[in-house]
Amino acid sequence: MTDVDVEVIVIGAGPAGSTAALFLARSGIDVLLVDRHQFPRSKVCGDALIPDAIDMLKNIGLYDSVYKEGFSLSQFRIIAPNGDSILLNGSFITIKRILFDNLLCNAAISAGAKSAWNYSFENCIYENSKYKVEFHDNLNNKHYITSKYLIVATGANPLPLKNLGLLKYLRPTAIGIRRYVKAANTFEQELIFSYEKFLLPGYAWIFPLGNGTYNVGCGLFLHRNNNRINLHDLYNRFVTESPIARQVLSTAEEQSFLEGAPLWTGFMGSLVGNGSILVAGEALGLTYPTTGEGIGKCMKSGELVAKAIIAHRDEGYCRPASDLYQNLLDKEIKSKYLPYIISQKWLKYPFVPNMVVKQANKNESIRKLLEGILKEEVEPSRILSLWGLIKVMLRIT
Numbered sequence: 001m002t003d004v005d006v007e008v009i010v011i012g013a014g015p016a017g018s019t020a021a022l023f024l025a026r027s028g029i030d031v032l033l034v035d036r037h038q039f040p041r042s043k044v045c046g047d048a049l050i051p052d053a054i055d056m057l058k059n060i061g062l063y064d065s066v067y068k069e070g071f072s073l074s075q076f077r078i079i080a081p082n083g084d085s086i087l088l089n090g091s092f093i094t095i096k097r098i099l100f101d102n103l104l105c106n107a108a109i110s111a112g113a114k115s116a117w118n119y120s121f122e123n124c125i126y127e128n129s130k131y132k133v134e135f136h137d138n139l140n141n142k143h144y145i146t147s148k149y150l151i152v153a154t155g156a157n158p159l160p161l162k163n164l165g166l167l168k169y170l171r172p173t174a175i176g177i178r179r180y181v182k183a184a185n186t187f188e189q190e191l192i193f194s195y196e197k198f199l200l201p202g203y204a205w206i207f208p209l210g211n212g213t214y215n216v217g218c219g220l221f222l223h224r225n226n227n228r229i230n231l232h233d234l235y236n237r238f239v240t241e242s243p244i245a246r247q248v249l250s251t252a253e254e255q256s257f258l259e260g261a262p263l264w265t266g267f268m269g270s271l272v273g274n275g276s277i278l279v280a281g282e283a284l285g286l287t288y289p290t291t292g293e294g295i296g297k298c299m300k301s302g303e304l305v306a307k308a309i310i311a312h313r314d315e316g317y318c319r320p321a322s323d324l325y326q327n328l329l330d331k332e333i334k335s336k337y338l339p340y341i342i343s344q345k346w347l348k349y350p351f352v353p354n355m356v357v358k359q360a361n362k363n364e365s366i367r368k369l370l371e372g373i374l375k376e377e378v379e380p381s382r383i384l385s386l387w388g389l390i391k392v393m394l395r396i397t
């Protein structure tokens with residue numbers, strides 16, 4: 001793969017990178033999608049697509065294939081630390097990331113994007129008005145590709161951003177762990193979010209994938225005082241102490257190891273870019289605080305980064321592409337994060353989920369607000385803020 005020259009290199013073929021490559025290829029732009037892994041590849045995740053991801057799939061015409069390969073659910077259950085629970089309506093698809101990410105990158109390839117697997121990005125230099133980008137293959141041989149634009153969509157791996165001088169925060173903001181199990185299909189119709197006291201403001205989950213397969217995991221948001229956390233222990237605590245986990249897992253066979261991964265949330269990742277180097281997806285910190293869901297937002301950033309490049313060419317390269325991209329991010333997604341950052345702060349107190357679940361069980365409009373939060377029709381701070389909680393307590397929402 002030496003001496004290749006393309007207009008855009010996208011590094012990382014996760015939801016952000018593949019969506020960017022798809023939009024660029026559909027606009028007739030010469031784009032190369034590179035990943036350090038061979039695709040299809042697995043990715044540690046809860047495997048749940050919430051409405052923002054489903055909307056993006058409809059937008060790019062991929063909903064039907066994901067619907068066919070995935071498992072559809074119309075309910076979710078929130079379990080409070082005191083064990084009370086509420087069953088709510090919503091629309092979700094679960095699908096293993098090995099399948100989902102492959103569908104997405106194949107769509108980009110079908111649209112005309114080139115691909116190269118098993119090449120790890122190392123660094124780049126700017127010379128002769130182009131980026132000369134260095135990759136290493138599995139045998140540690142160096143390869144160079146030149147391009148006008150570089151999209152960095154390398155997820156939670158901070159090294160590429162560090163090498164490019166774009167890393168803003170040194171530590172991830174959350175960590176998660178999950179395992180696949182096969183069990184009886186007792187809870188196959190609902191996504192379960194269990195707010196265990198020892199995980200707050202994080203949570204544990206049991207997400208069915210169909211045919212008795214479940215993705216079971218837990219996630220923790222990091223702060224200065226929980227440096228020495230052992231997530232394996234917390235997972236084991238969840239599966240042995242939680243009544244619902246015990247019920248689901250009583251007949252379970254393990255189908256995978258327990259695997260963990262970091263998350264970068266709340267726009268706390270890297271700088272947006274520099275010139276024609278642009279950062280998309282989780283590398284930018286685009287996974288949501290409070291929920292840890294990121295696929296939809298990372299796909300959206302893929303669309304926006306492609307739009308910024310297209311606008312940059314159309315405008316005749318007069319403003320830096322990174323400025324155009326920053327404007328699009330500010331206009332379309334940045335404001336969505338603050339309410340989630342605020343909500344996460346409230347969720348660390350067990351009385352908050354306890355009270356919200358209790359009151360939602362008694363009051364239809366609080367129940368509707370909770371459903372609206374996952375549909376992104378209602379900001380979470382409508383409930384998880386001082387004023388929101390007072391209103392929930394008095395049931396005057």
Ligand SMILES: Cc1cc2nc3c(=O)[nH]c(=O)nc-3n(C[C@H](O)[C@H](O)[C@H](O)COP(=O)(O)OP(=O)(O)OC[C@H]3O[C@@H](n4cnc5c(N)ncnc54)[C@H](O)[C@@H]3O)c2cc1C
Nearest residue numbers: 012014015016036045046047048121155176281282294295
């Ligand atoms: C435990 C856990 C549970 C989660 N559950 C959910 C969920 O249920 N729903 C949801 O919406 N979100 C969930 N998320 C968040 C979600 O996984 C991320 O938001 C999403 O994967 C980010 O997409 P991305 O394309 O930015 O990065 P990624 O999906 O991480 O893709 C990045 C790609 O870059 C490649 N790469 C990295 N470094 C290099 C390099 N140097 N050279 C070449 N390639 C490179 C990687 O191989 C990878 O393929 C979860 C995350 C975790 C950790």
